[in-house]
Amino acid sequence: MELARLTLGQLGLLLAGAWAVTLALHLLRVRRKRAVVASLQLWEQALAPRPTAQLLSRLRQLLSLLLSLCIVTLLALAFADPTRSTADGGTSVLLIDAGLSMQATDVAPSRLGLALRRAHQLVDSRNPADAMIVVQMDDAPRALCPMTRDAAELHAALGAVHPSRARTRFAPAAQLALQMLRGTLHPKLLLLSDGAFSVDAQLLQRLRASGVVLEHVRFGKRSHNLRVSALAARRYPLRPDQTEVLVEAENGGDALEHPTLQLFGDGQLLQHDTLEVPGHARVRRFYENLGGVGATLRAQLTLDGGTHDDLAADDEARAELTPVAHKHVLLVGPGNRYLEAALLLEEYLDVDQLAPAQYRSTRGYDLVIFDGVAPRELPAAPALYLAPPAGTTQPISVGAEVSRPYFDQQLRAHPLLRFVALGDVNVAHARRLRPARDDVVVASSADTPLLVTGVREGRRFVVLGFDVRDSDLPLRVAWPLLLLNVIEALSPSPTQLPSSTQQDLDARADIAPHSLPWTPPRVAHTHGSAWWTSVHESPWWLLTGAALLLLLVEWVSYQRRWIT
Template sequence: MGFLSPFSFLFLSTVAVLISFYFFKKQFDRQTISSIYLWNQTVKDFETNRWHNKLKTNFLLFLQLLFMIALVFALARPYVTSEGINSDHLVIIVDTSATMAAAEENGTRFELAKEAVEKIVNSLNNEQVVTVIEAGRIPELLTVKETDQGKIKRLLDELSMSYEEADIKESVKLAQSMLHSASGEIHLFSDSVQKEMMQKLTLSHSITVHNFGTNNRNISLQSFGVKAESDSVSGVVTILNEEKSSKTVSLTISSDEKKLKELSVELPPNEVTVVRINDLAKEAVYEAVIAEKDGYQLDNRKYAFLGKQEAPTVYAAGNVNSFVIKALQAFGTEVVSVSKNGADRYVFSEEEEGSIYLLSGVPAEQWPSGPKLIFSPTEGGPLKIESKKELSVTLSGKSDPLLDYVDVNSFYLAKSYPIRESAHLQSIITSGDETIVAKGTSAGAPLVLYSFDMEDSDWPLHPSFPVLLNNSITYLAEHQQALGTFLPGKSEEVTYSSSTSEAFITRDGEKLMEINLSDRSLTLPKQPGLYELQEETKSGTLSRYFAVELSNNERTARVEPSFSLSINHEENSSAGFSQQDIWHWFAVLALIVLFIEWEVYRYGIRGR
């Protein structure tokens, strides 16, 4: 309990004044009389009602004291606090990322979060409005200024996991924009939001972060890749042990439910362990699984695609540098030159499975539809290439199979073509903010882009340059029969065969969804796992695998403590509590006591 006007307690000093009135009330003098005959009946009545008279006198004092105390408490404006929301507008943000599926003692973190949201909704009154935001890769408004609690609860029941990496910052910004300058609170339900991250944001309203989870036990399969050797396949697996003690786990490599390898791996605490696997049988798809029953199972599985084993044919068009052709031929790749026709356009033969196109200085409108390795891109096009400019920052490379056995730091590059549209590209080598080498898709086909002229670099003079080119060709070849690995729920451009009559996505032989062939953008499933894209063509069924996997940030089950922040980024200990005034109850009590006192006084007057 608290008091909004504690200085009103000074009026309690009047209690002493009231008591003093009883001390100084009229006293009777002792007198001698000749006879008490006439007083006998009065004395008998007095003796009979002695206790009643005493009680009447004391009861009036008690009632008057109670009246004054209740009146002073009402003036002090007391209040009580309870869990709930005190503001008129509540914005709820629910994290639906993959780590919310981690198991706790009483359910998953996501289930616990929804229960907590429903508890808060139950504490609201009919005048308070609620806005609900799903924090996914792109924040989504689920309902705005809703007062119907039943509707809000139904919405929460229907809310499911997106498995996407949540953009918490953008979700909070959206929540603040919904409140504008109005009175309101933001409550965020997640598992690993850090106070430091929130303190870096500009807060216009107080925010309470409810982080759920206590189980930090987790073994995470961080990466998995395979590579064809002369007569077998080798693989590399990295495993993170997030526990404080060493752990021994069983690692299984399989393909199409056929076990290929099983190893026992010792994992030091809080470290990443690299496991190398040799002598695997050649398969199209490999699955790595950690047999560990920790609280977070989604990061215990990964997939890798080997691709076709036959060496692909590379069709070269444009001013392809001779060093590039010789480097490819050194790895046994067949390179076929493509010439122009009379209309000054390159004519590519009928596209065959396994073909890769090496293009240098070829305009984007002449690009074939298959997988492409591009040098010296021309200005404009779908990637919005700009004119070549000088570079002032040294090159740096990211961890990627494209750079296996490649020393980027030893390369020199003077100029490059800036790329301004890279939504479907992943930067592999950069110079400051400029992308030098990237991989991804264009018009649904795999693409590797070298955004420079070979004459501006010393790359061909380095021993690892042929390795880099071979890694690029390997990437393009693998992504012909396998679409690759994607994030949950992401939209990707996909190219279908010209004779495809229908297409659909299956998992474990079960048809999940049909595909609209007129829409080149395909929204992938949210549930992590291995899927198959099947096309019905004139020549039969064409199948391509793809995997939906968690982002790197979702491959850890860490938990952060809950916290509340005011707009000044200070800890807000009163957040999540509502303040209820109770002064009117004391005022009502004072009125009731006053009425009782009046009745007691009237009874005393009549009895005289």
């Protein structure tokens, strides 16, 4: 038997002090109530000295003193926290759950804080002959020290435990512990956790079959927790400054909650909403055309008065949105104000303009626009050809001029014509285009193609058969839309811009503590007593209970006048 909290000398001092105080209190005269009687002589007769009565009286006083001394002795021993010890040490794995749910503050300072405090006590109160290893458990187990009997090393390892935002997975940690304990003497797994994870019954069975004694010290009291269970955001392809956001909130408690949801874009509040989330349910919200998101998006749940639930760590989620890619456009031509003005409408276009004579290559550009000119060779980038001169052969042949063509044939479902109406556009004259077999004539006037798209040498191209200045197209809304459609077709933006972070869908908002379905194995006490230092093994509570029982006996005996 060893004392976990006091040395023998300290215990002796404590006992001496307690006995001295008890004796002093016992010797103090009791201030008695006074009562006047007609004749004390009558009472003296009743109190006539009887040897047995005097003996009983002295015995009673002695018994009272002995009882008091017993009680203070038991309490002092309980305070000293005696533990059993044997020379034959065992092996323990101290598994500390550092997962997200252990950050809950339903117990002070937190579940993890309490578990670490308990772990330090376990290290101090263990049998010095026991070897122990500290393992942090979250989504993956990590041993924080080697198997050791050095208390300082174990304390240092406990100091290295840090909270994790990952959810706890017990199976890998248990398997690691099983490996560590295999072949050791008196293997024991000390699990300090809230038990808020799924447990594989077969794994527990394997532990039991291996003779491992699992002792679970549970932390936590309740499940008052809301979390952002999902956050997704994506930009619109054609409007990358606008974002569509999905937020999902989950209530892990039993009561209906009305949390406030706030969305922040680059730290600026974008959205403020109040949700109604029933117990153990999830609620989703979509927010469309959300502007000003920028590079980061943060969703924050708060309760009434700006307070948080027991687990604040999962009350917010963040999404990093990829920045909108700027398209580098090379405009080759003598100058076209209508074209240049239309290109200015799109803020994500970086346009460089060159005179035809200055054109060398398209390196570094996402697409090139040839306005009234045609390169001698096909450019290395996708290209838009506006009114290519007659005699052009690449990418398609351009023929003679045609007067007053009309857009009487259009592929309205074609992406180039999305939101574009060309039916009443007036064109003075155009050049006859001769597309190849695989090219697509998007719009034409009778047998004269006016808008053709296709692929040459793996590069897309679009050809418009007339100069927009020879038509009323620049005066219409269709013109910039058509131009943007062409640019998107030639240099498409990423079709998915999720740029979002989703929470772990397997995680749970329910952080209610659970006990493991563990049936302790029958331990063979080969040395006559249990070997391990158990958190329940310390008999302090037995000593305290005995003291309380003595107090109860004394009280009942006094009330019932067992001793008169």
